[in-house]
Amino acid sequence: MATAPRVGGLADAVYENAETDPGRVALARKDDAGNWQDVTAGQFRDEVIALAKGLLAQGVRFGDRVGIMSRTRYEWTLFDFALWSIGVQSVPLYPTSSAEQVFWMLHNAGASACLVEHEDHAMTVGSVIDRLPQLRKLWQLDADPVAELTAAGAHIDDEVVHRHRMAVTPDATATLIYTSGTTGRPKGCVITHANFMAEADNIVMRYETVFSSKPGDEAATLLFLPLAHVFGRMVQVGAVRGRVKLAHQPELAARALLPDLQSFRPTFILAVPYIFEKVFAAARRRAEADGKVGPFDKAVEIAVRYAEAQENKAFGTGSGPSASLRMQHQIFDKLVYGKVRAAMGGRVRHAMSGGSAMERRLGLFFAGAGVTIFEGYGLTESTAAATANPPERTRYGTVGTPVPGTTVHIAEDGEIWLYGGQIFHGYHNDPKATDAVLHDGWFATGDLGALDEDGYLTITGRKKEVLVTSGGKTVSPVSLEERVRAHPLVAQCIVVGNDRPFIAALVTLDPEAVAHWLAMRGKPELPPTDLVRDPDLETEIRRAVVAANTLVSQAESIRTFRILANQFSEEHGLLTPSLKLKRKAIETAYSVEVDALYKA
Structure with a gap:
């Protein structure tokens, strides 16, 4: 530590x-x-x-x-x-x-x-x-x-x-970072020099294989996360303190980011799941356009199985990939996986993901393709990562174990509490809000989670985001939304149903994926308002909803959904800068559409 x-x-x-x-x-x-x-x-x-x-x-x-x-x-x-x-x-x-x-x-x-x-x-x-x-x-x-x-x-x-x-001095305030928040007025988190040092130095030390340079292969990262967000600032501080070559890219959009990844050629990146979803979706679209979607999907299956076998070996529950699986993996490394790595510059072997949860299967695919993604969890108040998957024993689908110097406690109601050198000193000029979340140095996060027998944390939702139907059924929307969003055509999904008779969802579309889908089926391009009524498109989205419903009981399942013509955007106040859904703002902006879900 x-x-x-x-x-x-x-x-x-x-x-x-x-x-x-x-x-x-x-x-x-x-x-x-x-x-x-x-x-x-x-x-x-x-x-x-x-x-x-x-x-x-x-x-x-x-x-x-x-x-x-x-x-x-x-x-x-x-x-x-x-x-x-x-x-x-x-x-x-x-x-x-x-x-x-x-x-x-x-x-x-x-x-x-x-x-x-x-x-x-x-x-x-x-x-x-x-x-x-x-x-x-x-x-x-x-x-x-x-x-x-x-x-x-x-x-x-x-x-x-x-x-x-x-x-x-280390205890001096380095920055006031205002929480973007999904509700309410932003609060200024007081982050000290010591907070940043504890966070960055422990991350650099724990992930030495990621941050260290080799002769002729110097560690380098391209920072494209917003520097106004604590995750981006931690990357900046960690790169300087860890002596990693640092470059910047101002746009999070894949069309601007991917060319810079290819020209700068970082050895590792730190991103949100959206970026990895985009890289994967673009690779699959290219394969489909070339008439090779069958082999691509087979390559995905092999990558997932290969990574799962490696994961099982790391945890002592398996012997690793079989000879047959290793051979198939080697073949697809040249045909598919190398191209995926090339899209990120060709040198990326590791990545860190935070900000929101990543689907387990996506993490397994990238690991099988030669890019290990260490998913982690943290907040502005914890100066970014409080937990992250360790390099030697990554458990995909979780946000890992506490970073060195951090302690994680699950309260009786399931809330995650954090303690460590990176925990902030309170909210600027707001002692009431500070007292509500800091208890003898412990930070009550407002997030819900569970620790498994090996100490790996899984996020199950936020206390304020748990939905309770009019029938009294409690539903955490996160896992449902993630599963629906895993469909290539889906950009965003928000589950609704608080004080309503059942659970429903609003879904937005990925324009690039939809354009490709239309072209592959010989369909004409349509205005968004007409496109959302396409019966074939609705069938595709229904498949995503059915897949999500397999995760929960019938009472918790999505009964109906509505496809929206436009995505939720930060500019319209519907997303935070880290791309989280502002639930109340979305439900207010789309109140007519939400009401219609319950009148059909």
Whole structure:
């Protein structure tokens, strides 16, 4: 178990890396032509200290809070470590935040300055700036504030930054991360330097095989998770502290992400299940378009069986893949699995997944295809992962065992409680909310789960999301939704039925998958409102619902469903930035459709 240092803060790693190996490639960034350019540890240190001096020159002071409203990009990491170098707390703002959300977070945090990505963000902040008298500075990344600030601080001696840095202690606040939340006003989670160090260092140590470099095969990761989210920030901190080459990609959409995976060629990635679902679905569509869907599905079956055999061997319940299975696996490795790995750049052998649950079969397929996905679980309040599957004994379909230094307890009502060095210090300016979830250092998560005999955690739902039908039947919607979403045509699924006579569902479609499905059947493209009434499409979705219903009793099963013409989106306030469903918002927005499910 790694223990947090008694002195210092997160920025120290930048300076220590540059001191010990200034020529090591620490990051990569794209130039104007779209090509990756290496940034050494020494260069990054110089950029960080120059920016820190510029911030001081423009009046940013030790203990201040500075908002950052941007997509994931190199400059965010640069600003984070420059702010931490002078004892300043960063306050991430989601790029899709509304003006009122931006106002609330900047006001609640008492931010003295804010960095935004482009003019639209600047206008969002500008629309509420008259209500933020404490906000003195606003910088816009597209206007190159790095050059402006670097020039402004050129006259300040480096030693001034170092004096600020030496005054930072592990228990000092590093950032206020506002929970996106599925309901209510965001709360600012107080995350300290020690929280991040405990989290990142234990992850890097536990997953040494993932984070370590070999001669000629340096560890590298492409960060595409939102840096406004704690998962993305943990990746950033872990990469710097673990000396992993780090690059950034601002779009989570597969069409933008996959080309960068192929050009940057990371050795591991950290993602949400959506990304792996997209990679798998795209591979299957290509196989179907080439008339090879039969062999592809056979390859999937072999990969799943192969990974299950390896899993059984790891847990002492089997002898591993048979000679016949190994031979079939070897054949499909050239025909199918290698192409799947190539879609992620060709060098990826490991991945970490969080944010929501991954279907067991999908995890087994990727493992059989040569990419082991370590599924984990955590929250903003636990500075990302509290549990994760161990490299030597991955149990697919679970979120693993506690990371080193963490303890997991299941309360009498099934709620998951967490304890450890990465547990946050409370909600900023909200002692009532803090007291509701922190009990003598234990964090009551609000999630429901179970520990098996080997200490592996399975998430079964959220306390607030459990549905109770009018007949008194209690239903956890998560497993049903995941199973329906496993169908290639399905993008999202939300199960409803609280205070209703039975369980029903709203389903949205994946446009790329639907376009392919139509083309393969010689059907014309239709407007979404007409498409959802296609009887063949309805039959396909009904198969997904029937498959989901096999997981539960008849009283808990989905009796009816409605296909929607449009997906739930973050822009319309129906998803959190980590792509979780905002259940109450969706049920309100689609109240007519939900009511219709119970009138048919």
